[in-house]
Amino acid sequence: MIKALIGYGVSAVLLFFAVLFALASVYAPMRIVVSVIFFFAGFFLLYIVWKRQPTKIVQKVEVPGKIEVHEIKCPNCSASLDIRRSQVTNGIPTIKCPYCGHISEITEEPKW
Numbered sequence: 001m002i003k004a005l006i007g008y009g010v011s012a013v014l015l016f017f018a019v020l021f022a023l024a025s026v027y028a029p030m031r032i033v034v035s036v037i038f039f040f041a042g043f044f045l046l047y048i049v050w051k052r053q054p055t056k057i058v059q060k061v062e063v064p065g066k067i068e069v070h071e072i073k074c075p076n077c078s079a080s081l082d083i084r085r086s087q088v089t090n091g092i093p094t095i096k097c098p099y100c101g102h103i104s105e106i107t108e109e110p111k112w
C-alpha cells in the first residue's frame with residue numbers, strides 16, 4: 001500500500017512537471033517534447049501502480065496441505081501447536097508456542 005502511494009505521488013509530480021513544461025513551451029517549443037516525456041512517464045507509472053493494486057499483500061498464511069495432515073509440534077518443548085495461531089512476520093509464516101514462547105518458522109518440510 002505504501003508503494004502504491006509513493007507511485008501515485010511520483011506520477012502526480014511527473015504530471016505536474018508535464019503541465020509545467022507544456023505551459024513553458026510557449027517560450028521554447030522544444031519544451032513540449034520534455035512535457036510529452038513527463039506525461040508518458042506519469043501515466044506509465046500510474047498504469048503500473050494501478051495494475052499492481054489487486055496483488056496487495058494479504059496477511060493470510062497459505063498452509064501447504066502436507067502440514068495440515070501432520071501435527072505441528074514445538075521444536076523446543078514438543079507441545080502440539082495450533083496452526084490457526086500462526087502469524088506472518090517479515091513475509092515468513094511463523095508460529096509461537098503458547099507454552100514456552102518459542103517462535104518457529106512454518107516451512108514446507110518441517111524439521112521437527
Ligand SMILES: [Zn+2]
Nearest residue numbers: 074077097100
Ligand atoms: Zn514450546
